[in-house]
Amino acid sequence: MSGIAWSGSLFVVTTDLSSGNLFTSGDGSHWTVAQAQGVGTQGIAWNGSLFMAVTQDGSVFFSPDGNDWGAQQEYISGYPLYGIFWGGDQFLATGALGAVLQGIPHxxxxxxxxxxxxxxxxxxxxxxxxxxxxxxxxxxxxxxxxxxxxxxxxxxxxxxxxxxxxxxxxxxxxxxxxxxxxxxxxxxxxxxxxxxxxx
The missing domain is CATH 2.60.40 (Immunoglobulin-like)
Known part of the structure; x- marks a missing residue:
């Protein structure tokens, strides 16, 4: 497991598996496999209405409910992305070799x-x-x-x-x-x- 976020009603856990599978749970005990996205899903964050996740191939994906995921932008970074954080008005993503991706378009x-x-x-x-x-x-x-x-x-x-x-x-x-x-x-x-x- 590589990342976890909580929306107030749902946990979403990311993995670094090549399948990109994510797992969701309402109680932290019973888990369901969510739709796979990207290669090696890493960090994940919640901004109050949206989950955003980053992957090893430098892509960014989003979901309003943790189950259905769409591509914000594939291969947005030339480096693998590992972490993503919500700063109150924008997402910031971090990656290999000190890469910081600021201001993902919203x-x-x-x-x-x-x-x-x-x-x-x-x-x-x-x-x-x-x-x-x-x-x-x-x-x-x-x-x-x-x-x-x-x-x-x-x-x-x-x-x-x-x-x-x-x-x-x-x-x-x-x-x-x-x-x-x-x-x-x-x-x-x-x-x-x-x-x-x-x-």
Missing amino acids: FSIGGTLNNLYPVSTLVLQNNGGDDLELFNNGSFTFDTLLPNEAGYDVTVSRQPQSPLQECAVSNGSGIIAGTDVDDVVVTPSASTASSPVPM
Whole structure:
């Protein structure tokens, strides 16, 4: 075994086997083989919404759930990579001969909120987490950045209550294609209750 990370609900263990297999467990006792990625999976880290792992062939892979893995970038380094760490705003990877890979590309997810009534609030989530409470109409951006080719899925986890509104989400899901996502549109419905007009 070469690395371990904990998401708050799942352990993921990496190995240096040529198969690249990883193992997952919710309790640390019962383990399941996860989809293999790369050659000789080494370090692994969790940033609050995403696992990121590095391999001996210099590749970087990611997974939102520890089971399904995609390539952030294959052969991103000319050296074997052994460790990866989350520094609060970016991943840093370390490798052979003192190599340090800084600023693995990450992109923001955001958009626009329209038609929310004054003094009302709602809570958005991306990929089932990264809660974002909104108080005003206008642009919004989730805190957690995601790597290229990662999926995003913006949903409303708490609808506006004062007055009650039901929100529609447009352009809320997709795959990041090398740029920030800023075209998600969240639109609460008009309320039948007697309320001020949205500002």
